Structures are given as C-alpha cells and as structure tokens.
Amino acid sequence: MSELGMIIDIIEGTTYAMTPLVLAAVGEIFNERAGIVNIGLEGIMLLSGFMAVVAAEATLNPLVGVLAGIATGAFIGLIHGYITAYLKGDHIISGLGINLFALGGVAFGIEAVWGVRGYHTPPDAAKVPDIPVVNISPIFIAMILIAIGTHYLLYRTSMGLKVRAVGENPEAADVVGVNVERVQLLATIYGAALTGLAGAFLSIDWLTAITKELPAGRGFIALALVNFANWSPLLALGGGLLFGFFWTLGEWIKNMAAVKAVIPVTLMNTIPYIATLAVVAGLIGKSRPPRYVGRPYKRE
C-alpha cells in the first residue's frame, strides 16, 4: 500500500471513529449544561443501535432505522429526565440502571427477534449508504453540523441561555421565571436523542452489526470527552477528532503484520482505553463543570 493510501485510510477511519463519540459527547454536554448528568450513554447507544437494526431491517429503509435510533434515545432521555428533573432522583443510579437494562434487554432482544445468541448482521439494504466518491458517512456530516448547531444554540440563543442558567444557578433561573424542570427535561431528551443517533450509526452504518458489546465503552469515552472538551460542543468536535484518531491508529497498528507477530491483537485492544485514561489524567484543573451539575434542584 502506498503511503498516500495509508493516510487516506486513517483519515477515513477517523471520520468513522469520531462520529459516535462526538454525537454522544455533544448531547451529554447539552444536558450537563442544564445540570443533568446522564451516565447511561453506553446503554442508550446499545438500545438505540438495536432498535435501529430492527426498524431498518423491517422496512429495508436505513432512514427509518436512523429515526428509530433517535426516537429510542429520546424516549430513554424522557424517562431519565423525568426521574432526575421532576422526581429529584439520583442521576448516577438512574444512569447505571439504563446501562444494566440495555445489557440484558438487548441480549434478550437479539434472541427474541432473530433467534440467535449474541450476534446479528443486518442486510445491505438496511445499511446507511456512504456519500459516493468521498466514501464518508452522511451521519459524519450531520455530526459536524449538529456540533456547530448545538454550540450556536447554547451560546447565541435565549434557549441556550436558559439551559446554561439552569445548570449554573437553578435558583436564580427559577426566580426570573425559567421553568427549571422543563428546561432540564427537554435538554436531557435532546442529549439522549443525539446519543441515540450515535447508536444507530454504530449498528446500521459503521459496524453494521448488533451485539451486546456494540458500544464497547464508547459511551464512557464520550463522558471523558465531555470533560476534555470543558463542556463546549466545538471543543468536543476537536477532542473527538483526537480520540477518533487514536482509536483508528490503534486499529491500524494492531493489524500491521510486523506488530501482530510480536504483540497479539487481544492485548492491543486495550489502546483506546489506556489512551482515554491518559488524556483525562492529563487534564487536572483545566476544566470546570457547570456549577449545579448532578444535583437535584429542590425549590425551597
């Protein structure tokens, strides 16, 4: 392979690897800006990925699959948002429940729907087609627009001002007439819907398969990316590029014949996780979360 071919391969791989990370991270940034933490990203990706395959395969229409993924994410966001914003439930525990439910629910679902254990591949007609010539996914383009659009929404609109006010100081927002709970609920639905899109991207676009390990920790890497991006959607786009590049480079290195001979692929699979830990460990003191994030707001 020529060196140019190799570079193009890595760039292409990066566009794929960064897409789910950025989508989930931008979504999470939005709801954390409103004060709601959702650590259920991993579970949302998994459930949405599953529903996307089910819908796309039933209709043989990938667009329906993508919409099903987004809707699944939004629905889980509705549940999580209602529990945390209105019922003042524990953010972390609800998120843990989502992750655990997804693990069992999807493993159960794969067997209930296709009668196989653990692994299913959707047919080609259900797959999101690449944009011709450049060979990139339309969801990659959508991801860039969403990241920029969400940034604009957060910093240039009154809606965004409300979201940030609720996360920084819900009491003050409440006093000036912002409906704190409603803003939090809507922000959580939006955030989870983006993660749902990330799940659909994994199952009917990039990896075209559904297993119960589909997200492989990407939901939690996205959480790390939120921190890395200092709660800014545009920085998440840049950070996602970095994380995606590492992921692709790792994939590429581990499959090199010379490396494979010395270090088996199984061991090299640890690279993305070690890289994530290293990056987050290097951040100390450089990022600041929204002041009221993760704490149930109770009116006095």
Added chain:
Amino acid sequence: MPGSRFWIVLKEELGRLAEILIAVLVGFVIAGILMWLGGYDPIAAYIAMFEFSFSDPYYLATTLSFAAPIMLTAITFAVGVRAGLFNIGAEGQLYMGALGAVIVASWALPGPLYLPLAIIVGSLMGAVWGLAAGLLKVYREVNEVVSTIMLNWIAFWVVEYARVYIYPNPIDASKTISMPPAGRLPILIKGTELSASLIVSLVFVGIAFYLLWYMVLGYEIRATGLNPSAARYGGINPKKAMLWAFIIGGIASGLAGVCEIAGRPPSYAITTGLSNLMGLGFDGITVSLLGANHPFGIIPAAIFIGALYSGARGMQIVTGVPLEMVKAVQGIIIIALAVPGIIRLIRSKIRRGGVKVV
C-alpha cells in the same frame, strides 16, 4: 414504646424495605411486558423461575452458589458509596482476581499452598486494579465512573490475552488451565455447585461490616462519604479514606474472582471470552443498591439475585426465555430505585385521585 427512637427507626427501615419491594415489583411487571412483546408467556416464565430457584434443595444450593460472588462484588460498590464514590469497577477487579488464581494454578506447588496463595495473589491483583482507579481519582481528579469502566475493558483484554496466549488448557481449548483439585474449595452439598465460596463470601461480608462500623478506618470512610470537607475539618484525610475504599473494594472483587476459579464446578478455570465471569461485577451494583449499601442488606439481596439466575436457567429450559432477561429486570429495578420516596409519591397520587386503587 410508640414514639420512641426504636419505633421511629423501625418505621423508617420498613418504609425503605417497602420501597425496595415496589422497585422489584416494577421490574418484574415491565420485564413481563417485554417477554410478552417478545412472544413468550410471562406467567409460565415466572412460575418456572420460582420453581427452579427455591423449590428443592438442589435449586436452593444453586441459588446460594450464584449469591456468593455477587455478595463480594456488592461490597465493592457499597464500600465505594460509603466513601462517596461510584466504584463500578468490580467487573475488571474480578477478572484480575480470577487471573491471579489461574496464575497460582499454573505453578508447581505443594497441594495445601494453592488455595491460600490463590487468595492472596487474586485479592492483591483485584486491589491493584481498584487502587489504579483510586490514584487516578485522588491525584489526577479523574471521575471514577469513567476510569473504572476503562479499567474494566483493559482488564477484559489483558485477561483474554492471558487466557489464550499464556495459560491455555492443553486438553480443552475453551478454557485456561484449571485449579488443581488440591486448591479447590470443598463442595458443601454433594452433586451441586455450592462450594465453600459461600462461606468465604459471608465471612468477608462480616469483616466489611466490622471494618465500616467498628474500626477507625471505617469511620473515616463513612465520614468522607457524608461530607469530605467536614471530615477534613475533623482531622480525617479524605484522600486516604477514598484510596482505602478502592483497595478494600478491589480485594472483595478480587476474592470473588478467586472463588469463581477455586470454587465453581465444573471448569475451575476461565472460559472463552471470560463467559463464566462476565456480568458478576455489575450484578454486585444491583445487589448493593437493593441491600441499601449495607453489608447485612447485601446478604438477602444477593440471595434474591442468585435466585433470579438460578430460576432463569429453569425459565430458559421450560419457556425458552433467554437468560439475559434477568439483567433487564435488574436494570429496571435500579431505575425504579433511583426514584426517591416512591411510597410517598404513590400516596400523594392516591390522595389526589390520580391513581385508582382497586
């Protein structure tokens, strides 16, 4: 005397118990709907589940054998919560503990040395894995939710690597070398899977209780969890308390891994894709939350989840419902547990006439 402290505490505890029962009920109902949607008969499934978990001594023994490891992984989560941490790394710590036991099994040793060495090496490896998350948290401010999941994945691939390349079983390619018979925990009831790992687990739970409520370190851990600033003002080093919470949690899960290798027939080894270990760490989270993060609450909660798994085997045989349903039930139960004061909520709804009670 009514109104005395005893009655107030009793009422509080009963209220909490009722909340947990409601969460469990919600879990079963929603899971039942999912089974129905998947084309199964939920009533038949639940009947089979009950029959295969408690109906005779064999099933009861199976239930207890499943309860043993998740009691320990629950301690990992519970000690973390007591220190104000969400340590969800029991999964990876358990993998490392199991690897430790397999490493010891690979040595040529006098028979009686296998078990004690496996326990020491496995617990230490679990502790190191927990401590890694602790150091990242305390010195680099890395959120433990992220770091423990990353460490779980790293542990998964490291142990999978060791399984295939360092300790493969020469006779059976689907597992690692087995713990030699001399290093195995004795079976408590002949013909069942119930080994002395249950006793090991119960003893460790007792130690955890003593440590948390009767030792200075436990006091420091709990004080840190309640209010780190106040703890520091009171002369406690919250960093030290957190690190110890991670270490104790790592020991617990490492020990669970050792028990799965030294005390679970028939394989006494790590199987392909870590299939015989996978999920035991996450089950501990459910157990801990159901048991109100208290060692003595954890024991009945672990038996309950153990019964679900034992029963799920029967459910799968009789009605064809996949075993994984149990994990979905757990997820729903946890989500329901996240809602504070379910009872108060239902009561106020009834008073407002929002919910009709038949």
